[in-house]
Amino acid sequence: MLPLCSALHITVNELLTGTRISENDYQQKAEENIMNLMTENEENKRNMTLSVICGIITIIAVVSLVVIAAYIAMPTIVRVVLIIAAVATAAVGIGAASVLEAKAGYYECPHCKALFIPTVKQFVKGYHTITKRRFVCPECGKVGMCRKRIVR
Numbered sequence: 001m002l003p004l005c006s007a008l009h010i011t012v013n014e015l016l017t018g019t020r021i022s023e024n025d026y027q028q029k030a031e032e033n034i035m036n037l038m039t040e041n042e043e044n045k046r047n048m049t050l051s052v053i054c055g056i057i058t059i060i061a062v063v064s065l066v067v068i069a070a071y072i073a074m075p076t077i078v079r080v081v082l083i084i085a086a087v088a089t090a091a092v093g094i095g096a097a098s099v100l101e102a103k104a105g106y107y108e109c110p111h112c113k114a115l116f117i118p119t120v121k122q123f124v125k126g127y128h129t130i131t132k133r134r135f136v137c138p139e140c141g142k143v144g145m146c147r148k149r150i151v152r
Contacts, residue, residue: 013033046148048100058096065085107148110145112137114138
């Protein structure tokens, strides 16, 4: 951002706010920008925590339903209903965890180091490891394993 700001002859705070800032308002705008960034980072951390909790609860619920269906004597129709409930619970839990994680933070392109937020569709379709997902960078257009960043 610094090279862009120097080329445009503006400050970083003016770039972030999108307006020219007078000397009198500079300190106030700088504090507002810092507070907005801190609030955004806290929200990202909260969404990531909720995503992990949702994933853990989903795993426990699905495993419990499958174990109950497998080891307790019951009529076949009840067993089928429990397995269908396990599949539905898995789908809803994974979907909720994915939406929360997609909203939590940014991904960093390995090529140009740009930070971006993928759409939920891109998030779900991109295969992943624990800390990275395969995305097309909106800045450079290259495909790569992008790393998760909670804060800017």
